[in-house]
Amino acid sequence: MEKQEDVALVTGASHGIGPIIARTLAEAGYRLVLTGRTARELELLTGQLNAAATPAVAIPADLTKADDLERLAKSAEAAFGRVDVLVNNAGGDPQREFDAMSWADNEAIISLNALAPIHLAHQLLPGMLQRGRGHVVNISSIAGRVSFPYAEAYAAAKDGIIGFTRVLRNDYRHRGVSASVVILGAIRDAGLGDRTAKEVGLKVPAMGTSPAIHVARAVLAAIKKDRTEIVVMPGPGRLLKAVMDLFPSLGPAMNRLAGAEKTMRTVIEFRKQQL
Template sequence: MNTSTTASKSSDIPGFVDRIVRPLTHLFNPLILRIAGGRWFPMFSLLHHRGHKSGRIYATPVTGFPRGGFFWLGLAFGQNSGWARNVLAAGDAYLRYRGSDYHLVEATVVATAEVADELPRVVRLGAAAFSMPRGIGPHLASALAGGGMNLVLTGRSGSELEAVAADQRKHGARVLTVVADLLDDDARTLLIGAAQREFGGVDVLVNNAGGDPLRQFEEMSIEENESIIKLNLFAPIALSHLVLPGMLERGRGHIVNISAMAGRVGFPYTEAYAAAKDGLIGFSRVLRTDYRARGVSSSVLILGAIAGAGQGQRTMDQMRMPKSSFMAPVGLVAKALLKAIDKDKAEIVVQPGPGRMLRAVMDFYPGLGPWMNNQMGVNRTLREIQDFRKSQTPAGR
């Protein structure tokens, strides 16, 4: 199949980063070569090109996307990278993408800004800010860094943030870490200000910070319940309010909020948490309605129980509880995030089975969730987890 190809030029990599990243590409390329071009790995295509001096045929993994009759190939190191020089000199190349082969001709280099509307959102949006050091956060960071995005990571543990950042930098991502307590007004303002200074703006905001102590409502003070709502609902609203003016000025942006099924299923001991997560769904819907026509969209991921990451998984590991078939693997959350941005999805439910339909049924039959929890032993399990956490809490707290 003959098709033209246009290579979109990504932002230049600073010299010192370039000197570090280029050797790493030689280290990881042999591994990526094994999967590039395969049906199940759309992020990596395999480009066969002829050396403009040697005449030899080379195979190089690249990031490419078909759009509008063209293949867009990202130039992570600019148009002077070896494969780009070869393709431009020869005038053609062969590309394997998702198991199919394409003959590429008439290669041209253009700036990303000139073709932004043709590129997937995950490629054309340049900097993502995350409230996330723990749980599923590192998996979300890896997903977007794999799409060529720069990252701003925030959380309360500097060591955990740096561990995540170091892992992403190995793969060529530019990463800024900001230690911050998202319950603090000034800390949120400083966070977004740092992201704007480093990358010129925030194009994607992922509100992933959250959590719940899983304690009986009557045993917690009203201040403790207020903190749960602030972390899970008010902080995402406040961060969205801070990044929105810049997004509107640039005419593009995407805010992704991480919610949960807690409010629909009626999990015990989650009163304030469930209220906050349901409120986050409503906020995401209205924000999307109000600003999508102006280039800024919003999505919400509604998560069930997640296996392989997060506070729930850590607690189950500590209690040596077996993995449940009703838990979704953490990789599905990362895939849902990319889909929400690239396909501009309003809501994605992440849980085994027909999650969206089950959520709709629970809206119609409010008593179904609690009944299912009791029948499947969820209530008993959560009581055991609550008792375990209580036993791990020092006296007086």
């Protein structure tokens, strides 16, 4: 579904991959509601989009707070009269060991990466169903499928969102509301992985990573072509994901060989020193 005046709500639009998704949707003709916690970054982006003739508004919100999230859903619908597309992009991981984090830390990971996207979809679904059209795009990660080191709660949330998307899509597509999941491998030029490499001083080879614009194009393709799942990875990402499911021990072996285990150990030690 795509119409010139469609309205898209993009979460995690203040920095990282989100702004690139927002700009790509703007180029495709969407009006935008952008959210994140950092008002200053959101306002800078909406200002640039407005100057380039894309109607866009910033609504700062903390998605781990239910009240904030419900206020966001209402304000987003009020901004342009409706929300046609929800891009659940906000997410992330503190890059710390499961057992070294408190239970509250682990809950916060699940809350941001799984509960918030489900809650936001739940808030916006009635309006979409009333109008008989809508699309929810969830941004997930290959982390769980490849047993990415030190990502227990994050992997659970990101795998959970794949299941959520499949069921949501099946239940509401015949009523005009569809859902897609975009599953990311490592992204090289924006977002958490890129920031971490710069902070820690790691050299990440471009091979095996994708540019953020591929994520933005995948989001647009998911909506326009109503795709169930898109894997953003170099090479045959969907095939790799399927192979990982067939042979679950392959992921850890691959992580050891590719150096991901060692790299993440360095990152974990770096984060420990920051506490």
